[in-house]
Amino acid sequence: MMVQYYLRELLRGTVEPLLLFLIAELPMYGYHIIKELEKRSQGYLKFKASTIYSALRRLEKDGLVLSSWQQVPQKQRRRCYELTERGREILDTKLGEWQKFYIAVSKVINS
Numbered sequence: 001m002m003v004q005y006y007l008r009e010l011l012r013g014t015v016e017p018l019l020l021f022l023i024a025e026l027p028m029y030g031y032h033i034i035k036e037l038e039k040r041s042q043g044y045l046k047f048k049a050s051t052i053y054s055a056l057r058r059l060e061k062d063g064l065v066l067s068s069w070q071q072v073p074q075k076q077r078r079r080c081y082e083l084t085e086r087g088r089e090i091l092d093t094k095l096g097e098w099q100k101f102y103i104a105v106s107k108v109i110n111s
Contacts, residue, residue: 015055020091027082
């Protein structure tokens with residue numbers, strides 16, 4: 001139980017930067033983002049769809065991503081997300097802070 005709580009708390013601060021990072025590479029729809037996070041983390045990052053879609057709505061509300069409906073051949077329309085210029089600036093800031101944090105924690109652990 002304690003491990004799950006700890007993991008949940010760690011993930012809380014990383015969901016939005018991870019979404020911004022993926023969307024910066026290539027505009028994506030929600031389900032694709034969920035699968036990409038799982039694939040790149042080799043199954044470690046498994047988010048509920050509700051978590052991802054809530055975060056995407058917050059990012060859109062904050063002006064960090066834009067969404068548009070796109071028709072996919074032989075399938076239903078999908079909402080595709082792309083990064084705004086403001087989103088790119090915020091992502092750069094968050095990545096810089098994450099790198100500083102990672103380096104500091106690594107120094108503590110490896111001392």
